[in-house]
Amino acid sequence: MTSAFTGLLAYPITPLGAGGDVDLDALEGLVGRAAAAGVDGVTVLATSGAGVSFDDAERDAVVRVAVAAAGTTPVHVGVAGESAHRVTGRARAAVAAGAAGLVLPPFSYLPLDDAEVRGLFARVGAAAAGAPACFYNKPVQLGLDVSPALLADLAADGSVVAVKDPASLPSRPAGRVAELRAAAPGVAVGLSGDPALAGGTEAADAWHTGLAALAPAEYVAVRAARVAGPEAGDGGAQAAAAWLLDLARAVAATGRAVTALHAVAVLLGTPTAPPRDALVPLTAADEAALRDVVAGRPAS
Template sequence: MTAPAPGRPVPGDPFTGLLAYPITPLDDDGQPDLAALGRLVDAAVRAGVDGVVVLASSGDGRAFDAPERDRVVRAAREASGSVPLHVAVSAPATHQVVEHARAAERAGADGLLLAPFSYAPLVDDEVAGLVRAVGRASALPLCFYNKPVQTGYHLTPELLVELAGATTVRAVKDPAALSTRRGTRVEVLRDALGAAGPRVAQRVSVGLSGDVALTSDAPLADAWHTGLAALAPTEYVALRRARASGEAGPTPQGTWLHDLAAALATVRPVAGLHALAALLGVRTGPPRGPWLPVPPDGVARLREVVDRRP
């Protein structure tokens, strides 16, 4: 994708820049705390994030039924104002994904995020069929979330090009780091899209996820997708802007974010974000089961880094 400047959002494109993925805070009864969610989203928007994504992995979308999801999306929509709001719609069955997509559009979402979850790894034709079904149900732009470690499915450049040319896919969220490869696939994916012609290349943003890599040496790409940015938005916005300006060397904020991401990597996902949120003053309990709360030693590791916040 051709951006006005490296790392800057493309006007009219909702999947560029820094995209923050908030947790879904829970009250004492384990219900979504919409007021706390609204404060998280509002703080991220005020700090300067370019988009917000709810009910993805960080937001533990699998844990909520349809009415709860609707309330979460509407609360986030109200808090996000004019900043793009995207909703993760992943589910084990196609009809569930379609229902999520339609509900998200009715609630005011600007875009959708989809990872191809199933009880067994899907194949290309099954993934393509799923994406086409979502496109028939909703005209909202779709970001394909490639999570090979968790889903067992790895999106190929060839299928990305096919989906970009024939479906509502307008972005891809790819891992910034995998144990099976060195570096990212940003240039590989951009080259494949570029070879398909400008109509395809210019309509798809290539984004990255993975806070440890993003806070160290990952390229800007068109977007960074991150749960940590929803809890420390001021620091993350400053980091991305510094990287975009070509600022050399680590900053205190960047170093702190990297240490925080590294500490989070030592505890269980989702539960770790909830524990960190509580340490940062967000009113929430642990996520719904089967996630277990972070044990005391893990909380202590997070607290040690939080206490060093610049």
């Protein structure tokens, strides 16, 4: 499969200084280390990167620094916004700053229907000169779960080349990846959700993960082992997967994933203040749990 959205795709936080400004040096380090470790792509300004909390000038700086730091590794950009006008403007700006692709959840004040989703992606495609787009499926948060039929429609008119789908939902039937592939054969089907990815879900066409930007070497090893299959027997990858699973569960247990990712970044050596939209800090117990897991990181 040829797609801009395959393999291991890392979603870094957007590091902040003490005053709340974007720390571009810290971002450069995160992206550069992820690229050097062998991730297949980097996505900035999506959920892990708290993209909706930055103005246009800040977003432009983030994209340009990430593109420069990533070298030959493609950089994708989350372009969510509160209106189609805002989304298309962000898509156009991302491409001008060097983005290799766009990641778009069908966000709106009210949930969109299928016709409105098709219209949104068509407008983004026109504004971004045909840059490849990934449908960021967030059914719990947005009230819309992309159907195989809708994905097929979006693929047929060229609006979408990939989908980022939750790896684990209570109501998700078995065989979801196969169903989406059958409906839209040319679309890269990717999975998100670090507890499921580290815990044993299938490799699919892509993994989209925030923790891969903070622990890229471990995630690259785990992804490679999962693609190779159990017969490969990589003990190092097994230890990395066990640690990543513990870390993913500790992050999820906080109930404040982006804030927790910022805390993990600090523990792993990347300075950052909490995200701008963090209204409630982590509890002391949550911070201690994260600290304990990070301290158990396997030796490289």
